[in-house]
Structure formats: C-alpha cells, structure tokens
Amino acid sequence: YQRRVRGDAKPVKVLVGKHFADVVYNAEKDVLVEFYAPWCGHCKQLAPSYDELGEKYKDHPSIVIAKMDSTANEVEDINIRGFPTIKFFPKGDENKVVDYNGGRTLEDFGSFLDGTLDEDAEDKKDSAKDEL
Numbered sequence: 001y002q003r004r005v006r007g008d009a010k011p012v013k014v015l016v017g018k019h020f021a022d023v024v025y026n027a028e029k030d031v032l033v034e035f036y037a038p039w040c041g042h043c044k045q046l047a048p049s050y051d052e053l054g055e056k057y058k059d060h061p062s063i064v065i066a067k068m069d070s071t072a073n074e075v076e077d078i079n080i081r082g083f084p085t086i087k088f089f090p091k092g093d094e095n096k097v098v099d100y101n102g103g104r105t106l107e108d109f110g111s112f113l114d115g116t117l118d119e120d121a122e123d124k125k126d127s128a129k130d131e132l
Helices: 017-024 041-057 106-131
Strands: 030-036 063-069 087-091
Touching: 017 030, 017 063, 030 041, 030 106, 041 063, 041 106
Parallel strands: 030 063
Antiparallel strands: 030 087
C-alpha cells in the first residue's frame, strides 16, 4: 500500500478524459502521450523506457510526457486502433495531432522530441529573417 503525497509529481503525467484537452492542447507545451491498456503486453514492455523518458524530461519547461488508460477513458477525435498508441501534440494554437511511428527506446523517443525542438528553433530563425 503506497500513499500518494499531494504534490508528489510522477515523471509521466497520468491523463484522464476530463483533463485531457487541457493538457494536450496547451499552446505552450509539446506533449507526447501513450494510450495504453493495463492488460496489454506491449504496453508493459514499453513502460520502463517510457518511465525513463518521463524522468529525462520531467524538468523540461515545454515538454510533457503523459499516458492514458484508454480502457477507462475516452477522448473525442483521437483514433486509437491498437495498444500502445503514441501520439504527439505539438505546442501552438492549431490543436495538431501527430502519430508517432518511431522506435520505442529511450533514445528513439529522445531523438524525436529533440528533433521537434530543433524544428521549433529553425522556425523561429526563419520568422526572424522574415521580419528583417
């Protein structure tokens, strides 16, 4: 029996249906979400890498690593065909959803997330040039 202490932040944020949109469509955050089923073998295999990923980015100002039990929560407009399904919700006002189809190791996830940050930096450089 483990008692959760208020403010005891887990590195992987657990989402539920009613708070889902507030977290993933936050214009200031890039959010990677694993949609899982508790009984799913592949999800259980992924858990250690995903937890490490959460640990790696837990103090990052603009990246959130999250997961949601899809057997207990439903969200509109998100198509889940199998478990685990991983989707990326980039920051911004467009409410975009990107299917993550990369590898399932800590390095694969890290490269993907760091790549999105690099693209962000490039976009900022480009828009700065446009203003000149």
